[in-house]
Amino acid sequence: MPRQTSQKAAKPELLATPMENAGIIDFEIIELLFFAYRDFVSDPDQILVKSGFGRAHHRVVHFVNREPGMTVADLLETLKITKQSLARVLKQLIDSGYIRQVAGPEDRRQRKLYPTQAGRDLALALAEPQSRRIERAFGGASDATRESVKRFLRGMQD
Amino acid sequence: MPRQTSQKAAKPELLATPMENAGIIDFEIIELLFFAYRDFVSDPDQILVKSGFGRAHHRVVHFVNREPGMTVADLLETLKITKQSLARVLKQLIDSGYIRQVAGPEDRRQRKLYPTQAGRDLALALAEPQSRRIERAFGGASDATRESVKRFLRGMQD
DNA sequence: AAAAATATGTCAGCATTATTGACGTATTTT
DNA sequence: AAAATACGTCAATAATGCTGACATATTTTT
Numbered sequence: 001m002p003r004q005t006s007q008k009a010a011k012p013e014l015l016a017t018p019m020e021n022a023g024i025i026d027f028e029i030i031e032l033l034f035f036a037y038r039d040f041v042s043d044p045d046q047i048l049v050k051s052g053f054g055r056a057h058h059r060v061v062h063f064v065n066r067e068p069g070m071t072v073a074d075l076l077e078t079l080k081i082t083k084q085s086l087a088r089v090l091k092q093l094i095d096s097g098y099i100r101q102v103a104g105p106e107d108r109r110q111r112k113l114y115p116t117q118a119g120r121d122l123a124l125a126l127a128e129p130q131s132r133r134i135e136r137a138f139g140g141a142s143d144a145t146r147e148s149v150k151r152f153l154r155g156m157q158d
Numbered sequence: 159m160p161r162q163t164s165q166k167a168a169k170p171e172l173l174a175t176p177m178e179n180a181g182i183i184d185f186e187i188i189e190l191l192f193f194a195y196r197d198f199v200s201d202p203d204q205i206l207v208k209s210g211f212g213r214a215h216h217r218v219v220h221f222v223n224r225e226p227g228m229t230v231a232d233l234l235e236t237l238k239i240t241k242q243s244l245a246r247v248l249k250q251l252i253d254s255g256y257i258r259q260v261a262g263p264e265d266r267r268q269r270k271l272y273p274t275q276a277g278r279d280l281a282l283a284l285a286e287p288q289s290r291r292i293e294r295a296f297g298g299a300s301d302a303t304r305e306s307v308k309r310f311l312r313g314m315q316d
Numbered sequence: 317a318a319a320a321a322t323a324t325g326t327c328a329g330c331a332t333t334a335t336t337g338a339c340g341t342a343t344t345t346t
Numbered sequence: 347a348a349a350a351t352a353c354g355t356c357a358a359t360a361a362t363g364c365t366g367a368c369a370t371a372t373t374t375t376t
Contacts, residue, residue, distance in 0.1 A: 014258055014272040019223040019281055025289040027224060029308065034217070036314035037195045038238060054332055059192070065177040066185060072353060080196060085334050087354070100172055109343045109352040114172040123177055131183040137313030145306045148299065150187065152307045155295030156194035212361055230324060243363050245325070267323040267372045 036137075043129035051122070056081075056089040058126055064099055064113045065123035071110045098122055194295075201287035209254075209280070214239075214247040216284055219273065222257055223281035227270045229262070256280055 019027070044058050063078055064070060070078075076086055090113075093099040098119035104110030115123065138146060177185065202216050209215075221236055222228060228236075234244055248271075251257045256277035262268030273281065296304060 013275050014226075014260070015223075015275065015278050016226050016272060018225060019273075019278060021282070025282070025285045026292050027285065027289075029292050029311070030220075030285060030288050031224070032308060032311035033195065033198060036311040037191065039316045040191060040314055042316075056333060062188075065173075066189070067176060068172075068174050073351095081333085082335065083353080084336085084355085089333085091354095102172070104352090107344070107352080111353065114174060115177075117171050117173065120173050120177060124179070124183070127183050127185065127188060130188050131185075133314060134184050134187050137310050139309075139313055141306065141310070145310075148303045148306050149310045150190060151297075152295050152299070152303075153187070153190035153194045155297055156198055156291060158197045158200075214362060231322095239362085240364060241324080242326085242365085246362085249325095262323090265323080265373070267370095269324065 040130060040133060043133060044126040047126055047129075053092070054089075056085070057093055060086070060089055060093060061098055061115065061119055061123050062126065065115045065120055068114045069112045071104070071112055073110075075113065093119070198288060198291060201291060202284040205284055205287075211250070212247075214243070215251055218244070218247055218251055219256055219277055219281050220284065222271045223273045223278055226272045229268045229270055231268075233271065251277070 021027070041055060045055065048054060048058060059079055060075065063075060067074070072083075072086070072090070075090075076083060079086065090099070094101060097116055100114050100116060101111040102114060104112050138149075141149075179185070199213060203213065206212055206216060217237055218233065221233060225232070230241075230244070230248070233248075234241060237244065248257070252259060255274055258272050258274060259269040260272060262270050296307075299307075
């Protein structure tokens with residue numbers, strides 16, 4: 001008596017049934033998050049190839065614009081990457097004139113980061129299609145619904 | 159008369175004000191998505207380093223488990239990566255005994271992909287902490303709220 | 317049956333983003 | 347004066363992605 005009811009059973013331990021864990025694990029949301037994020041970053045990615053930048057540059061230019069005067073340490077903490085990973089992209093953004101460094105007025109060891117006008121423009125251009133996508137995803141949802149989504153996303157963080 | 163009201167104005171075009179676009183662009187959700195996804199993938203990442211695999215392996219083993227019998231072409235369409243990018247990780251997963259290939263019964267050019275028991279176990283182990291995180295993020299939300307979140311995430315896709 | 321199309325595998329080379337660990341300099345704190 | 351901190355930099359490496367070309371087996375079209 002075969003242990004598998006499949007038609008072939010060529011190799012004994014092949015699983016032909018979808019993983020569906022009886023509702024214990026929420027595969028649906030796991031996949032929705034994957035697809036949502038995959039397409040969410042695809043918009044800026046397309047813009048960035050034209051400037052020769054990548055996703056890492058996007059993140060840096062975004063957060064520096066959101067919080068001008070943040071330090072290199074702040075940025076490392078926000079992005080959760082290593083100093084060396086940041087160094088390259090930050091240098092390129094500085095060399096290209098999108099970001100400038102200013103020695104901290106109180107602690108001169110710090111390098112406070114500020115966007116130039118070009119940096120601001122770039123950050124806005126990258127955020128625009130993402131924002132349109134978000135608006136489309138809400139599709140006229142109520143403020144309460146929007147709050148629910150935000151609460152969920154906040155809860156996903158460590 | 160200086161064009162900027164900042165204290166230093168060392169370099170004229172430094173922007174010291176946070177990018178806040180008067181509500182035209184939804185920076186908050188943009189950032190929430192970044193942070194949520196960053197932490198969402200960190201759980202499986204930690205597990206994967208032990209097996210010597212990475213995020214790409216996770217995606218492959220996940221989708222093959224969710225839809226056993228899917229072809230290589232299906233997987234490329236789902237992941238939206240190139241054949242060569244997939245080839246490496248898929249080969250490693252096959253060599254390590256997590257996934258097996260079976261020639262398509264109707265179209266023998268196809269390679270249908272199936273998880274082994276080890277592959278199923280791995281996919282479940284990776285999904286578990288993500289599922290727990292999702293449950294925590296919902297924090298006892300109603301079914302209606304859960305549906306709103308799903309609708310939002312679905313709407314984020316192309 | 318021959319030609320074209322398809323599904324997959326593979327080769328070679330390259331880019332981006334990430335890692336670790338070490339070390340140097342300037343500056344601040346102890 | 348010594349220790350700690352913030353930052354920059356060097357060297358080496360890994361994971362994941364890309365392009366373009368080409369080979370094989372198989373199926374579909376002509």
